[in-house]
Amino acid sequence: MATRLEDRFAACAAEGRPALVTYVMAGDPDLATSEAILADLPKSGADVIELGMPFSDPMADGPVIQLAGQRALKAGQTLARTLAMVARFRQVDARTPIVLMGYYNPIYVYGVGRFIDDALAAGVDGLIVVDLPPEEDAELCLPALEAGLNFIRLATPTTDDRRLPAVLANTSGFVYYVSMTGITGGAIKNNAAVGTAVKRIKAHTALPVVVGFGIKTGDDVASMGREADGVAVGTALCNAIGNSLADGHATENTLPAARRLVISLAEGTRRART
Numbered sequence: 096m097a098t099r100l101e102d103r104f105a106a107c108a109a110e111g112r113p114a115l116v117t118y119v120m121a122g123d124p125d126l127a128t129s130e131a132i133l134a135d136l137p138k139s140g141a142d143v144i145e146l147g148m149p150f151s152d153p154m155a156d157g158p159v160i161q162l163a164g165q166r167a168l169k170a171g172q173t174l175a176r177t178l179a180m181v182a183r184f185r186q187v188d189a190r191t192p193i194v195l196m197g198y199y200n201p202i203y204v205y206g207v208g209r210f211i212d213d214a215l216a217a218g219v220d221g222l223i224v225v226d227l228p229p230e231e232d233a234e235l236c237l238p239a240l241e242a243g244l245n246f247i248r249l250a251t252p253t254t255d256d257r258r259l260p261a262v263l264a265n266t267s268g269f270v271y272y273v274s275m276t277g278i279t280g281g282a283i284k285n286n287a288a289v290g291t292a293v294k295r296i297k298a299h300t301a302l303p304v305v306v307g308f309g310i311k312t313g314d315d316v317a318s319m320g321r322e323a324d325g326v327a328v329g330t331a332l333c334n335a336i337g338n339s340l341a342d343g344h345a346t347e348n349t350l351p352a353a354r355r356l357v358i359s360l361a362e363g364t365r366r367a368r369t
Contacts, residue, residue: 099192099220100245100268103142104303104324112364113320115140116305117357118196118329120147120163121180122172123336128345129167132336132353133184137191139354140361145223145327148177148197155225163333166343174201174210178217185218194247194268196223199235207235211242221245221268229261236265249273250296252288259299269303269325270296274310290322316363326367328360 097105107114117136122129136144149164149172156164181193195214202210202224214222222239229236229248236246245268252273254262263270274289293304306319307327316326332353339345339352 098245098268099190100143100194102190103192104269107142107364108324111368113316113323113367114142114303114305114325115316115357115361115364116143116145116307116325116327117141117332117360118145118147118160118307118327119332119336119353120149120160120167121177122149122167122170123147123163123333124166124340124343124345124349125170126172126176126180128349129172130180130183131350133180134187135350135354136357137188139357140364141191141357142364143192143194143325145194145196145329146177146181147329148174148195148201150198150201152200153198157330159330159334159337162337166337169343174205175213178213178219181214181219182217189218192220193218194221194223194245195219196225198226199224202235207238211239211244214244215242219244221247223247223249223271225249229264232265240265240267245269247271250292252292256295259296263300263302266300266302269305270300271327272296272304272306272323274306274308274319289319293322313359313361313363313366316360317366320364320367326360326364331360332356 104114149167239246247268248262248266249271250262296304303324305325305327306323310319310326310328311331319326335352335356339349
């Protein structure tokens, strides 16, 4: 039986376009607004949702996503509340894949076995845990895979052909290619190099390859989506949400601001291969 991720990437490929993968921080700027944004993402054109698990020390995230996490934590977001968000989303949307993205510390504190059980029960499809390398697969990756959760690994410009097999060994769902060295929110300096890297990874795996980091506009999506199976946008979406706030609180423009950006990004996927 195919997974939600397999079905979604196959459907996008059949349409001749890359998948749009959108990242938002769970609980940003508050639980109710975050749930409204989450529910609206598929309606606006998101194919896959990455839901950030807020953490106090996010080493791979740039300032925009760091601020989103701080707002969420200040509003009382916890890992349990994030899982509950997914469960409520699943009551109305049984098809859109949701991948939880974050760091190992909150999962370790929650309890690995309990987390895997609760994530599956909530309707989570996969995990991206950026601070667990392949050498630590026994911590979370292997138990998650055995239970039926996809475990998505990141490859970077510094992942050479010697390292790539280790990165891909226990990866499932898709491969996330980080388009640059450094933190989220930077700018891609060489689109052609990203395309070459995607081709190199695809020569080693049948999994879809999603490009993320530095993608901000529909034009960026169209450019990156020529070679990639999916394009991930996070900082730009968190920035749109952040810029809509007043004194850190949601306004009547918060949901529309997120919606407008996602619609424009989704339009970019339809131009990627024309």
